[in-house]
Amino acid sequence: MSERRGFLRRGADDGPKASVRELLPYLFPKKGLLAGALVLSVFGAVTSLVQPLLVQQIITAVQDSEPLTWLPWVLVGIVLLDGIVGGVQHFLLQVLGEHVVLRTRTQLVGRLLHLPIAEFDQRRTGDLVSRVGSDTTLLRAVLTQGLVESVGGLLTFVGAIVAMLIIDPMLFGLTLLVVVVAFGAVLVVMPMLTRATRAAQEQVGHLTSALERAISAVRTVRAANATDREIAVVGERSTAAFGAGVRVARISALVVPIAGIAVQVAFLVVIGVGGLRVATGELPIASLVGFLMFLSYMIFPLGQMIGAVTAVSTALGALGRIQEIVRIDAEDAGDVVDDVRTSDAAIAFEGVSFRYPEAVVRSRAAAEGADAEAADELASPTVLHDVTFTVTPGSRTAIVGPSGAGKSTLFALIERFYDPTSGTIVVDGRDARSLERRALRAGIGYVEQDAPVLAGSVRDNLLLAAPDASDARLLEVLERVNLREIVDRSADGLDAAVGEHGVRLSGGERQRLAIARALLSAPAVLLLDESTSSLDGRNEAQLQAAIDAVAVGRTLLVIAHRLSTVADADQIVVLDAGRVVATGTHAELLESSPLYRELATHQLLVPADAGTQA
Incomplete structure (x- = not known):
């Protein structure tokens, strides 16, 4: 029980973690840019270290009343060159940072869209979007906030230390003591910052999910007068994200005063002790000025390195969320292709039972606000029980039954969105698990119950199934599903916008567009899940005629609530509570089931007293 409760209430501290070794490959997408930035960083370190030496020589020459000759001009030139190098290096780092974001997003999106369907069933869409957006952006900060610059800064730091040690070992010892204490304090804070950043990104993901839910269902929310309640929900998520962000700021704020105090103490010690040594004649004034300049050149890269450590700690929190997705095997990772045929069936279910993965069920329960005890009651319910039936090639089979009987789950198993818990599904005479998913789906047209319409144009939606189809072919298939009017009524024709989720189309038009998309690929098998549920009688008859025409020579499986649309099917499978309770034709089932x-009877296909007479 405690383990299950922990799943629902998992905190950020138990979230995904990443290591520095996993971070490095993300930072080097463009080796040429990186090499250029590093060379400029080293060159900038050299120009910085030369400046205090020149200043010392100038001061010494003035004290000794010697001519300055070329020294001031060299100093001015080096200062200008240092500024130019810094600007070019900054540009290269910004471009490199954009490449980091692009490469990471491309990889993450590629993995996201290949994840098993179970992962989408147990994760919130907004949280996944947040990983692609804000989490990847944090990786850029690793480069732009000093990691590469710290390489040159390290050279400057070492050079300044050597110079300070040569100028005055005692002053250097005092300075080093202050720096070591400050840096040690920063290292103590870093793990806290990593955990806080990860928690903050989790809260941003929750916020994005809540907002995505409210916006995607805005019409339903308005119709239910639930706008204020949804605003309150999003507000709660925003407050939680704000609190997590404040915790990050609170921990980050510890670094700033530590660094600031270290700088002030170091300078005060050097000025106080160094001034005393100058007054007693133990240290030349030029050496003190040079020491102070080298101190500043040591402090600045130290700040860069502290910033780099901070940026890495922040990035590791975000990278943990990215790696959590990247580490998940792609849907087809375990596909094993086998050409051995087992039967001549187009589709066959042989003793198939199925239950959804426990993680999916618990995630759904958590999303609905269920506590751990309620999740226990819902855990891993069996949806299908020993389902057996055969679909011969070229036939028409209808799946009917009450809502929740498991009809749509049958189609999900045929498409291999999931594999059965036990039993075998045969497709084209072979065990579906021996077929590569891409090849399996290429031969199947699938229209979901709530068939989605993609934002974009009519053409975009149709080309999803057949990217090489001509305009003439697109118009032909639209004509066949009685949908030509959505093209004719717009000056944009096939490029007419359908709106987000097809909002500019009626429910029936959305469904017919989805069917047209499936018909366009001319598959060997058609799966239609409630394909006519949103159509009026006239359009239903026309669409039925189109399906009849395209079904010739193909295998058709239809899930239907309207029995009138499947009464002439070659076979009707009656499903109830996940079990096949009857199989036969319409006439046979009226007698036997x-x-x-x-x-x-409820659909008025037979008289109300037919059951009594039978």
């Missing part, structure tokens, strides 16, 4: 007869 009480459940089918009840469904037909």
Whole structure:
């Protein structure tokens, strides 16, 4: 119980973690840019270290009343060159940072869209979007906030230390003591910052999910007068994200005063002790000035290195969330292709049972606000029980039954969104698990119950199934599903916008567009899940005629609530509570299946007293 409770209430500290070794490959997408930035960083370190030496020589020459000759001009030239090098290096680092974000997002999106369907069923869309957006952006900060610059800064730091040690070992010892204490304090804070950043990114993901939910269902929210409640929900998530962000700021704020105090103490010690040594004649004034300049050149790269450590700690929190997705095997990772045929069936279910993964069920329960005890009651319910039936090639089979009987799950298993818990599904005479998913789906047209319409144009939606189809072919398939009017009524024709989620289309138009998309690929098998549920009688008859025409020579499986649309099917499978309770034709089932007869009676396909007479 405690383990399950922990799954629902997992805190940020138990979240995904990443190591510095995993971070490095993300930082080097463009080796040429990186090499250029590093060379300029080293060159900038050299020009910085030369400046205090020149200043010392100038001061010494003035004290000794010697001519300055070329020294001031060299100093001015080096200062200008240092500024130019810094600007070019900054540009290269910004470009390199953009490449980091691009490469990371490309990899992450590629992995996201290849994840098993179970992962989408247990994760919030907004959280996944947040990983692609804000989490990847944090990786850029590793480069732009000093990691590469710290390489040159390290050279400057070492050079300044050597110079200070040569100028006055005692002053250097005092300075080093202050720096070591400050840097040690920063290292103590870093793990806290990593955990806080990870928690903050988790909260941003929750906020994005809440906002995505409210926006995607805005019409339903408005119709239910739930706008204020949704605003409150998003507000709670925003407050949680704010609190997590403040915790990050609170921990980050510890670094700033530590560094600031270290700088002030170091300078005060050097000025106080160094001034005393100058007054007693133990240290030349030029050496003190040079020491102070080298001290500043040591402090600045020290700040860069502290910033780099901070940026890395922040990035590791974000990278942990990115790596959590990257580490998940792609959907087809375990595919094993086998050409051995087992039967001549187009599709066959042989003793198939199925239950959803426990993680999916618990995630759904958590999303609905269920506590751990409620999740226990819902855990891993069996959706299908020993389902067996065969679909011969070129036939038409209908799947009917009450809501929740498991009809749509059958189609999900045929498409291999999931594999059965037990039993075998045969597709084209072979075990579906021996077929590569891409090849399997290439031969199947699938229209979901709530078939989505993609934002974009009519053309965009149709080309999803057949990217090389001509305009003439697109118009032909639209004509066949009685949808030509959405093209004719717009000056944009096939480029007419359908709106977000197809909002500019009616429910029936959205469904017909999805069917047209499936028909366009001319598959060997068509799976239609409630394909006519949103159509009026006229359009249903026309669409049925189109399906009849395209079904010739193909295998058709239809899930239907309207029995009138499948009464002429070659085979009707009656499903109830995940079990096949009857199989036969319409006439046979009216005689043999009480459940089918009840469904037909409620839909007025048979007289109300037919069951009694039978």
